[in-house]
Amino acid sequence: MxxxxxxxxxxxxxxxxxxxxxxxxxxxxxxxxxxxxxxxxxxxxxxxxxxxxxxxxxxxxxxxxxxxxxxxxxxxxxxxxxxxxxxxxxxxxxxxxxxxxxxxxxxxxxxxxxxxxxxxxxxxxxxxxxxxPFYSDAFLPRVTGGELTSGSGGRGLNTAFRSDLAEAAANVLTSDAHLGRAYDFTGPLWTYPQVAEALGVPYREVPDAGPGPMSWINAQVRAGELERQTPDLEYVLGRPPETIVSRLLTGLPRHA
Missing domain, CATH: 3.40.50.720 (NAD(P)-binding Rossmann-like Domain)
Known part of the structure; x- marks a missing residue:
């Protein structure tokens, strides 16, 4: 059980x-x-x-x-x-x-x-x-006023979707091969400018609005703290993890 x-x-x-x-x-x-x-x-x-x-x-x-x-x-x-x-x-x-x-x-x-x-x-x-890593679900970029903005400094994020992390957990729980292991899960590295290009909209860097969780996270992103990459998630899934761009292009429109 x-x-x-x-x-x-x-x-x-x-x-x-x-x-x-x-x-x-x-x-x-x-x-x-x-x-x-x-x-x-x-x-x-x-x-x-x-x-x-x-x-x-x-x-x-x-x-x-x-x-x-x-x-x-x-x-x-x-x-x-x-x-x-x-x-x-x-x-x-x-x-x-x-x-x-x-x-x-x-x-x-x-x-x-x-x-x-x-x-x-x-x-x-x-x-x-x-x-x-941080969940991609919380970082899905939203196009507002015909443009994409962020305070990330154009640096990379290694977020992963909950759905992939859930599948990885299920794989671990149903196999003896993962016992005694520690996995550092990272999703495919992405940036807001790359997403803007894929969506065909302009990108604009904006300052953080003020103190708060996202302001702290943006500071970590700008410092390159979320650019670490490992093969662990792909290994446990047995396939590449879902990317931000693929989710945006196949999912519901992310415009306001």
């Missing part, structure tokens, strides 16, 4: 969808009323360790999807509670949706992921670390 925690979230639902025809799967959710349909459902709340232990009983492999909690100390506590519950319940192997850089950085954005990876390693159980 494979369990997917936080299965009512966007990533969890995609993973469940890709697993339902390949294995016996259980959706572990805080609110069973919001669980994906068509699969076994168990209540498991990151703030209720006892519920997690019960939810993980009989599970051979667990996909521990990181908590959406933004407060780092609370997020670490939630993750560690889940790891402990999985160990106590006798879960055979743990796959964890980590973040790029969590193996070497223990502060800032990666602090909770680093702490969780270390806790999983300390259990001595078989594991797979799935270090995600």
């Amino acid at each position: 494979i369990a997917v925690s936080a299965a009512s979230g966007a990533l969890g639902r995609l993973v469940i969808d890709r697993l339902r025809t390949r294995a016996e799967v259980v959706a572990v959710v805080r609110d069973p009323a919001r669980a994906p349909a068509g699969v076994l459902v168990r209540r498991g709340d990151y703030d209720d360790p006892a519920s997690l232990r019960t939810a993980f009983e009989g599970v051979e492999r667990l996909l521990l999807i990181s908590s959406p909690e933004l407060d780092t100390p609370r997020r670490i506590a939630q993750h560690l509670a889940a790891v402990t519950a999985a160990t106590e319940a006798g879960v055979g192997a743990i796959a964890f949706t980590s973040f790029l850089g969590a193996d070497s950085a223990a502060t800032g954005l990666t602090e909770a992921y680093h702490a969780t990876e270390q806790a999983i390693l300390a259990t001595g159980r078989p594991y797979t670390m799935l270090r995600h």
Whole structure:
């Protein structure tokens, strides 16, 4: 049996969808009323360790999807509670949706992921670390007023779509070949000017509007922090990951 925690979230639902025809799967959710349909459902709340232990009983492999909690100390506590519950319940192997850089950085954005990876390693159980980049879904460029703008300085982004990351997770959970591995997932490198050219619209660089998450991310992009590339995602998928341009050209219009 494979369990997917936080299965009512966007990533969890995609993973469940890709697993339902390949294995016996259980959706572990805080609110069973919001669980994906068509699969076994168990209540498991990151703030209720006892519920997690019960939810993980009989599970051979667990996909521990990181908590959406933004407060780092609370997020670490939630993750560690889940790891402990999985160990106590006798879960055979743990796959964890980590973040790029969590193996070497223990502060800032990666602090909770680093702490969780270390806790999983300390259990001595078989594991797979799935270090995600930022999601392409949140960066799909939008053409406004006939042009594409950004504050990225024309530098590259290594984002990947949730759908590809979900498929990669399903592949990992249904094969022994990925046990004991840590994957640094990156999508195909792209830039806003390249997307503008592909869409046939002009590109204009604009300053950040002010403080906030996107302003911080743009600063990281301009510094080249999102240009790292690895073959890991393509390897686990067995095919090239979807590109931003292909999604834009085959999907709904992105104009306003």
